[in-house]
Amino acid sequence: MPTARVEARRTGQPVELVSQRTETSRTYANPDGSFTSEISAGPERVKRNGTWHTIETSLAKRDGTLAPKVHPHDLRLNAGGGALPKSLRAARAAEPRDLASMGSGEQRITLQWKGGLPEPQLNGSKATYRNALPGADVIVEATQTGFEQFVRLRERPSGSYRYTLPLKTVGLKADEQNDGSVVFTDAAGRHRAVMPAPIMWDAAVDERSGLPANRHRVDMDVVPTGKNTVDLVITPDESWLTDPARQYPVTIDPSTSALSNTFDTYVQQGETRD
Template sequence: MTKDKESFGLGWEDKLPTPTVKDSTASYDLGSGQTLSVTALAQGFSENIKLTQQPGDAVSYRIPLKLDGLKLSQADSGHLLLKNGDGDLVAEAPAPMMWDASKDEASGESAHQEQVATKVETASDGSQALVLTPDQDFLATATYPVTVGPTSTLAVTTDTWVQNPDYPDSQVSSQELKSGTYDGGTDTARSYLKFDVSKFAGKHITSATMSLYNYYSATCSTSGAATVAKRITSTWSSSSITWGAQPSTTTTGMASNTGHWGYTG
C-alpha cells in the first residue's frame, strides 16, 4: 500500500508457492493444513492464516514488514498503529483476532474466538516484524478450521465498531458495522459513523436521513429493543476508541428503528 511518499507492506519469511486466485483473494498453500490468504479491500488489504487441523507443535507466525517512512507500534488495546516520521497516524488495524468454525446462530459468527498474542519486533537496523502467537489451549479445543486474522487499512478517519467483551478494540477495517445484542446484553456492540459535513457549514439543516443495510439479526421480531442512532457530542477517532473509552452522546434528535432482518434460525 502506498500513499504519497509512504508505503507499507507485509512479507513472509519463506518463499511462497504460486497462489490460487479467486476474485480479489490470493491463497497460498503453506502445507500441514495451513493456508495464507490475502484479500484486496477498498481501502487497503486483509491477510489471514487458516488452519484445517490442530498443529502438532506450538505455532507462531513472524511477518516481516516492508516500511518506507513509517513505523509500527501497538496501543494498550492491541490496536496496530502506523505513524510517519512526524508522529502522524497514516494507517491502522484492529488487534489481531482468531476464531474457529463453530457458529452461534444468534450472532451469526463464531462462538469461539479470542485476541491473538501479538508482538512488534524492531531490529537494530530499524526493520520491523509482526509476530502472532495463537494460544495453544485455544487450538486444542477449537472446531476446525481456525482462522488467524491480522488486517490492515489505509483509512485513518472512518467508521468503526466495538463490542463487549470479545472486540473491545476498534474494528476499523471490518467490512461490517455491528450494533445491539443477541443474548440479552451479555455481548453488546456499538457502531460509530463519521460524516464529512464541512460543506454544510453555515447552512440551516431542516431534516436528514440515514440509510443502512441490515443483513443479519438475532431475531425477526419488530417488538422490543430498537436500533438507535444518536449524535456524538465529543471528539473521537477510529484509532483510539475502545469499549472502555467511548465518546459521549446525546438523546436530543435521536432516531430509532425496530426493524430486524436477516435472521436465519
C-alpha cells in the same frame, strides 16, 4: 451549480454536480431546487489523471504481481514463488519476501512472509496461498482502503504454533499500542494506518448473527529489527487451538491494514468490540 439546477428543473430528474464529487460523496441538484448529497463511510472512487474511477478490488496479474483493478493505495500482492517450507521451524529460518504492499510516494507499508509462496488461487478480491505453511493456508484480501491478511489452519496442531510476519515501512513509524494493536504515523504524527489487536476463531457460527461463535485473543509481539522494519511474532494460545471442542479450520487474523480511519461496523446486542 446553476447549470445543474436548470437541467434538473428541465428534465424533472436529479443532476449530479460533478465538480463537487469526492472519494466519499456525490451531490445532486433536484428538480425542486434542493440538493441531495450521498455520503459513504469510506472511499468508493479514486481520481486519476483528472478522471474518477470506481474502486474495484478484484485481483489480476500485473507486472509480475497481483493487483486490484482500481485501488486508492496501489496495493500489490505476491504472485507466488520460491520453495515452500516443510516445517514451522524452516519457515522461521527462511528469508522474507514481500507478501502485500501498499502506499505511494514517500509512504508505504510492506507486509512480508518468511519462505516461499505457492501460486495463489484467485477468487475476486481474495488470493489464497494454499499450504504456505504445513497444514495451513495464507489468505490476503484486497479491501476498499487496504488489505486484510490471515492464516487458516486446516488441521489441529500437535503442539505450539508460532510464525513471524516481517514488516517494512517507508515514511511511517510503527508503534505498538497497549491494546495490542499497531498504529502507523507519518512525520507529522498523523495516524495513517492501523493493525488492530489480532484475534482467531474456529468454524463454529452463531446462528443469530452468522458470525464466528468462538473467538479468542492472539498474542502478537512487535519486535524492532531495523530503522524501518519490525517483526510481528504471532503466537496463538496453544490450549485454545488443541481444545478437543475446537472446530477446524481455525482462522488467525493478525493484520488488517488501511490508509484511512474507517472501519466496518455491525450491531448486535451485548457485543463490545469493533
